[in-house]
Amino acid sequence: MNAEEKSGKKIVVLFSGGLDSSTMLAQAVQEREEGEEIIVISFLYGQKHKKELESAKAISKHYEVEHKLVQLPQLEGSSLTSEEEIESKTEKEALPSTFVPGRNILFLALGAAQGFMRSTREEKLEIWIGATAADQEGYPDCRIAFMEKMEEALKDGLDRPLLKVKSPLVKLTKKEIVLEAVKLGVPLELTWTCYEGGEKPCGECDSCFFREEGFREAGVKDPLKE
Numbered sequence: 001m002n003a004e005e006k007s008g009k010k011i012v013v014l015f016s017g018g019l020d021s022s023t024m025l026a027q028a029v030q031e032r033e034e035g036e037e038i039i040v041i042s043f044l045y046g047q048k049h050k051k052e053l054e055s056a057k058a059i060s061k062h063y064e065v066e067h068k069l070v071q072l073p074q075l076e077g078s079s080l081t082s083e084e085e086i087e088s089k090t091e092k093e094a095l096p097s098t099f100v101p102g103r104n105i106l107f108l109a110l111g112a113a114q115g116f117m118r119s120t121r122e123e124k125l126e127i128w129i130g131a132t133a134a135d136q137e138g139y140p141d142c143r144i145a146f147m148e149k150m151e152e153a154l155k156d157g158l159d160r161p162l163l164k165v166k167s168p169l170v171k172l173t174k175k176e177i178v179l180e181a182v183k184l185g186v187p188l189e190l191t192w193t194c195y196e197g198g199e200k201p202c203g204e205c206d207s208c209f210f211r212e213e214g215f216r217e218a219g220v221k222d223p224l225k226e
């Protein structure tokens with residue numbers, strides 16, 4: 001191994017197989033320099049929409065990057081992982097029913113732990129997470145302030161001073177993400193966004209709604225709708 005390879009950055013991409021994280025993966029692939037390594041991680045956490053994991057696998061294959069699937073215990077307290085919705089205590093505190101308590105905390109910690117095993121203290125280690133502008137209001141674990149605090153916690157807890165948490169989509173709207181995906185040549189036909197795991201997107205869930213809106217505003221035809 002030569003000196004250049006030794007200093008290679010490791011990029012851990014937290015990947016669902018949806019439109020957002022697929023666009024983020026395409027960005028990582030595009031930005032990658034020689035000697036840098038991308039590790040893609042998807043999580044099984046009891047989500048009803050496991051179909052997204054087939055997408056994650058297919059898209060990782062498309063980009064020829066290593067894909068790791070990590071099995072977690074069922075994460076409770078969300079309409080994504082159970083039939084029951086957990087009501088918040090007051091209107092003001094209300095979180096979307098699709099909020100999965102603890103999910104991004106665990107994803108970032110486990111992503112960093114995987115990256116830790118694959119890098120040295122002297123190497124740059126980045127954990128990429130696909131939080132978007134639309135997530136800022138409803139999801140506290142997608143906000144910039146949270147990401148900055150997690151970065152500090154992971155740096156300290158893993159003794160990795162060069163660790164960074166990056167959320168490259170955090171200022172982008174769905175429309176802008178669709179345009180970025182088109183620009184980068186993301187295989188949109190392989191992505192899966194719907195919260196339901198049917199043959200075709202249900203067209204009714206929040207996730208389908210925002211995807212449709214994004215494509216419409218971007219003036220791009222969604223290949224999943226054909």
Ligand SMILES: [Zn+2]
Pocket residue numbers: 193194195196201202203204205206207208209
């Ligand atoms: Zn849907």
